Amino acid sequence: MPQRHMQDEVYEQSINDAPGFWSAQADRLHWHRKPDRAIQRSTKTLKSGVTHDHWSWFPGGEISTTYNCVDRHVRNGNGGNTAIIWDSPVTGSKETYTYSQLLHEVETLAAVLREEGVSKGHVVLIYMPMIPAALFAMLAIARIGAIHAVVFGGFSPASLAQRMEASRPKAVMTASCGIEGNKDPLGYKQLIEEAIHASSFKPPKTVIWQRDQLRWDPVVKEDGQRNWQRLVKSARNRGLKAEAVPVKSADGLYIIYTSGTTGLPKGVVREAGGHAVGLNLSIRYLFGVHGPGDVMFTASDIGWVVGHSYIVYAPLFAGATTVLFEGKPIGTPDASTFWRIVEEHKVTTMFTAPTALRAIRRDDGDNDFFVERGGRGRLKTLRALFLAGERSEPSIVQMYQKLLTDYCARDAAVIDNWWSSESGSPISGLALSAAAVRGQVQGPRPLPIKPGSAGKAMPGFDVRVVDDDGREVNRGSMGNIVMAIPLAPTAFTTLWEDEERFYRGYLKRFNGKWIDTGDAGMVDKDGYISIMSRSDDIINVAAHRFSTGAIEQAVTSHPDIAEAAVVGIPDALKGHLPFAFVTLSSHHHQHPAVPDDRLFKEVQILVRAQIGAIAALGGMIQGKGMIPKTRSGKTLRRVLRELLENAARGDFERGVQVPSTIEDADVVNVAREKIEEYFKARGKNIHKSIESQSKL
Numbered sequence: 001m002p003q004r005h006m007q008d009e010v011y012e013q014s015i016n017d018a019p020g021f022w023s024a025q026a027d028r029l030h031w032h033r034k035p036d037r038a039i040q041r042s043t044k045t046l047k048s049g050v051t052h053d054h055w056s057w058f059p060g061g062e063i064s065t066t067y068n069c070v071d072r073h074v075r076n077g078n079g080g081n082t083a084i085i086w087d088s089p090v091t092g093s094k095e096t097y098t099y100s101q102l103l104h105e106v107e108t109l110a111a112v113l114r115e116e117g118v119s120k121g122h123v124v125l126i127y128m129p130m131i132p133a134a135l136f137a138m139l140a141i142a143r144i145g146a147i148h149a150v151v152f153g154g155f156s157p158a159s160l161a162q163r164m165e166a167s168r169p170k171a172v173m174t175a176s177c178g179i180e181g182n183k184d185p186l187g188y189k190q191l192i193e194e195a196i197h198a199s200s201f202k203p204p205k206t207v208i209w210q211r212d213q214l215r216w217d218p219v220v221k222e223d224g225q226r227n228w229q230r231l232v233k234s235a236r237n238r239g240l241k242a243e244a245v246p247v248k249s250a251d252g253l254y255i256i257y258t259s260g261t262t263g264l265p266k267g268v269v270r271e272a273g274g275h276a277v278g279l280n281l282s283i284r285y286l287f288g289v290h291g292p293g294d295v296m297f298t299a300s301d302i303g304w305v306v307g308h309s310y311i312v313y314a315p316l317f318a319g320a321t322t323v324l325f326e327g328k329p330i331g332t333p334d335a336s337t338f339w340r341i342v343e344e345h346k347v348t349t350m351f352t353a354p355t356a357l358r359a360i361r362r363d364d365g366d367n368d369f370f371v372e373r374g375g376r377g378r379l380k381t382l383r384a385l386f387l388a389g390e391r392s393e394p395s396i397v398q399m400y401q402k403l404l405t406d407y408c409a410r411d412a413a414v415i416d417n418w419w420s421s422e423s424g425s426p427i428s429g430l431a432l433s434a435a436a437v438r439g440q441v442q443g444p445r446p447l448p449i450k451p452g453s454a455g456k457a458m459p460g461f462d463v464r465v466v467d468d469d470g471r472e473v474n475r476g477s478m479g480n481i482v483m484a485i486p487l488a489p490t491a492f493t494t495l496w497e498d499e500e501r502f503y504r505g506y507l508k509r510f511n512g513k514w515i516d517t518g519d520a521g522m523v524d525k526d527g528y529i530s531i532m533s534r535s536d537d538i539i540n541v542a543a544h545r546f547s548t549g550a551i552e553q554a555v556t557s558h559p560d561i562a563e564a565a566v567v568g569i570p571d572a573l574k575g576h577l578p579f580a581f582v583t584l585s586s587h588h589h590q591h592p593a594v595p596d597d598r599l600f601k602e603v604q605i606l607v608r609a610q611i612g613a614i615a616a617l618g619g620m621i622q623g624k625g626m627i628p629k630t631r632s633g634k635t636l637r638r639v640l641r642e643l644l645e646n647a648a649r650g651d652f653e654r655g656v657q658v659p660s661t662i663e664d665a666d667v668v669n670v671a672r673e674k675i676e677e678y679f680k681a682r683g684k685n686i687h688k689s690i691e692s693q694s695k696l
């Protein structure tokens with residue numbers, strides 16, 4: 001019988017002896033007051049009378065996140081190590097901050113906030129571009145025991161106003177502008193002022209970091225507006241500093257808003273104690289980042305949970321270096337940017353979304369930029385490329401695995417992982433350093449990769465697959481992915497000031513027994529988890545349920561296709577048929593919306609072979625820049641589905657609901673035009689909604 005892998009042993013211990021497992025991990029941090037125990041379980045009764053299981057991590061403990069991220073390293077003699085590297089191709093700027101310099105910035109800014117009326121328990125809203133001041137703000141807010149709520153810089157005034165009303169911030173910390181890719185600077189003044197005007201709650205203070213690219217002018221003091229740099233200069237001249245203020249383990253560190261099905265954002269609350277313990281383990285265990293000398297490049301944004309966890313907090317917990325990147329995978333200036341950063345800053349661990357790699361593949365189909373640098377031995381520091389944010393199709397995993405094997409560190413791996421704003425850290429993945437759970441750096445090689453899978457469950461996340469009645473299904477069978485209570489320490493235990501919505505959104509569906517992730521997929525016989533789609537992205541074809549992810553995987557296995565989005569299109573006979581939107585991998589993308597017959601037939605063969613004849617595509621549109629995505633890289637299939645449904649009724653101009661999180665709203669118009677072109681050329685006699693057919 002083969003020897004069990006350490007990752008499997010660690011996982012079993014975390015589930016079977018949660019108190020013992022997590023107590024040992026808690027001991028690796030500094031507590032102002034040690035917790036009484038690892039976990040406390042209870043029953044919560046809501047105003048509606050509903051009761052459900054509840055849990056709390058590290059009760060009795062008091063901790064400061066900022067102290068553990070910054071002061072601890074300085075006090076241990078590591079103040080001279082690099083904490084942050086800022087690389088901004090959009091401004092041509094680069095800056096480096098040691099842990100001592102970071103402490104100097106943060107303790108001064110924390111004193112400024114205190115003078116401006118912010119104290120323990122208050123909320124401060126952050127609306128910032130990817131600049132060092134944004135990280136200073138997050139750490140300074142946490143330093144005085146306040147709670148930050150970061151909103152992606154560039155969100156609409158209406159979305160920003162919603163979040164102001166929900167969190168009632170004592171102050172807004174912002175900048176004069178943001179810079180998106182190769183576009184002109186986007187002024188934040190009008191966006192912030194419109195949001196405050198629209199909000200029923202008016203934040204008393206707005207603290208503005210002035211950028212040279214576009215100034216905020218004038219700064220109206222009577223409206224509570226303050227010049228950030230002037231406040232800091234004044235505080236520094238007066239020698240003002242703020243010491244770290246510990247908070248209770250269950251107190252909130254931050255609120256992060258995630259989209260809700262009702263259109264109103266949900267405020268996920270991250271508890272200070274569990275967040276610190278869980279992230280401090282995950283950065284070492286999963287990502288193999290242990291401390292000085294390790295450099296983590298997370299190509300995300302602080303507006304998303306990935307940015308909170310793996311640009312800011314986790315690398316700093318470890319005492320490592322984090323790369324703060326203000327740019328895009330392409331266009332700043334080209335598809336070589338990521339690989340330049342790996343070479344220049346000696347990145348050891350990289351984390352990005354599959355959508356970024358698809359964009360690079362589209363612009364650099366032969367991987368010339370990677371091969372050119374790799375061929376000169378300039379990428380040898382890179383030990384792992386982590387992917388998350390959406391499903392990673394096997395073709396992209398396999399392509400980058402070959403590149404890493406040929407040009408990067410020995411045994412370098414592409415590791416897919418799956419998680420959410422609610423979980424706070426990966427629910428699944430393959431541990432790069434399983435021995436880290438015992439405080440060791442060296443350990444066994446990671447478990448083997450299965451392309452298309454997001455690895456195995458991480459410590460503390462008890463992942464199950466159930467049918468619509470909540471009954472567990474057999475290994476290898478598709479169903480609803482759920483988790484047993486309690487969740488791992490980084491995960492949420494409630495929503496901001498909305499206990500009822502927490503129950504309705506996550507517990508009610510399965511009568512309080514399971515936490516519903518909203519994802520569909522399977523766990524195979526070896527325990528590998530495959531996330532196929534969101535539960536609402538299942539296509540029902542003649543009473544057969546298919547995941548969009550599985551069909552997209554088949555479509556993108558064609559060498560000429562760089563990216564695909566599959567949605568259901570109405571069909572009078574079968575209810576719905578899978579319909580694919582594809583971007584070709586060629587540099588010079590063909591113009592017609594209707595692909596040539598050869599390509600369509602070849603893709604159909606792949607779908608039939610990999611999924612089954614019943615899943616054959618009902619149609620396919622080709623085009624560039626027509627697949628809408630959120631800024632975090634998630635494909636907005638619902639938008640494409642609505643456009644197709646409108647087209648099936650002959651109503652091409654009918655409006656569709658476009659979320660505020662969309663990366664580029666113009667993409668929707670491109671998709672609409674491509675759909676209309678397709679229907680006029682081929683689809684008008686093929687695709688008709690059930691209602692329109694019934695009128696004949």
